[in-house]
Amino acid sequence: xxxxxxxxxxxxxxxxxxxxxxxxxxxxxxxxxxxxxxxxxxxxxxxxxxxxxxxxxxxxxxxxxxxxxxxxxxxxxxxxxxxxxxxxxxxxxxxxxxxxxxxxxxxxxxxxxxxxxxxxxxxxxxxxxxxxxxxxxxxxxxxxxxxxxxxxxxxxxxxxxxxxxxxxxxxxxxxxxxxxxxxxxxxxxxxxxxxxxxxxxxxxxxxxxxxxxxxxxxxxxxxxxxxxxxxxxxxxxxxxxxxxxxxxxxxxxxxxxxxxxxxxx
Numbered sequence: 001x002x003x004x005x006x007x008x009x010x011x012x013x014x015x016x017x018x019x020x021x022x023x024x025x026x027x028x029x030x031x032x033x034x035x036x037x038x039x040x041x042x043x044x045x046x047x048x049x050x051x052x053x054x055x056x057x058x059x060x061x062x063x064x065x066x067x068x069x070x071x072x073x074x075x076x077x078x079x080x081x082x083x084x085x086x087x088x089x090x091x092x093x094x095x096x097x098x099x100x101x102x103x104x105x106x107x108x109x110x111x112x113x114x115x116x117x118x119x120x121x122x123x124x125x126x127x128x129x130x131x132x133x134x135x136x137x138x139x140x141x142x143x144x145x146x147x148x149x150x151x152x153x154x155x156x157x158x159x160x161x162x163x164x165x166x167x168x169x170x171x172x173x174x175x176x177x178x179x180x181x182x183x184x185x186x187x188x189x190x191x192x193x194x195x196x197x198x199x200x201x202x203x204x205x206x207x208x209x210x211x212x213x214x215x216x217x218x219x220x221x222x223x224x225x226x227x228x229x230x231x232x233x234x235x236x237x238x239x240x241x242x243x244x245x246x247x248x249x250x251x252x253x254x255x256x257x258x259x260x261x262x263x264x265x
Contacts, residue, residue, distance in 0.1 A: 009109030014142035037108050040238065042067040042099045043092065045085040047177050048201030049262045050102055063101040066119065066249070066256045074245040076238070084175050088154030099242070102226040104155035114239050116228040120264055122160040122195045124156045124222035125215035135190055137217040144170050146190035156193045156222055178204040185212070193219065197264075
């Protein structure tokens with residue numbers, strides 16, 4: 001029996017046990033395993049509750065659980081790792097078999113990647129320390145009079161650059177969320193642009209008090225879907241396998257279980 005036949009049999013047995021064969025047939029998807037010889041590399045940045053390392057150095061979070069479940073379901077050969085986000089984006093755009101576990105699906109990124117399935121939705125806000133009542137916003141333009149922080153390579157950072165913010169003038173770009181929140185709490189920047197929900201996890205992970213932050217302006221244009229994605233050089237059969245696997249995880253309830261575990265649903 002070939003490796004692809006063995007993987008197909010495992011998937012079919014899984015769906016039989018879960019009672020999903022009829023469901024998948026109705027929505028028009030056929031589960032296919034891949035003979036792709038290269039190992040897939042699933043990448044996330046360190047950003048709670050999506051991905052972080054516990055006190056034993058073991059990965060935790062939504063992205064890790066989702067990738068792990070998808071790998072187990074589809075039986076692909078893969079690793080799960082973390083990288084600075086700008087580097088992960090660059091590798092995914094230029095190398096085959098690099099999977100971004102959760103990337104913002106924006107109009108600028110749309111043609112650069114093959115999109116595999118929705119993970120979660122996020123909205124960015126300008127966030128200050130609650131004690132800094134003098135910082136007020138009613139528009140994006142008003143924010144230009146302050147020093148705003150973001151993580152290099154993030155959709156929010158690119159958005160601010162396109163809106164006329166200037167790095168090292170009114171925009172501070174850093175390589176990690178840990179740096180970002182530390183700078184805010186130390187008063188080195190006036191605000192950050194980030195998601196409040198994930199920001200609270202990030203703040204707690206560096207030993208700071210999340211109750212001290214306050215969102216003051218939501219950016220409607222930065223209400224995006226987080227989706228799993230891979231570059232255009234990744235084999236079409238790999239893409240189909242992962243797309244079908246994500247559909248199956250949502251159909252069998254595993255996706256919902258993961259979201260509930262990390263309080264994102």
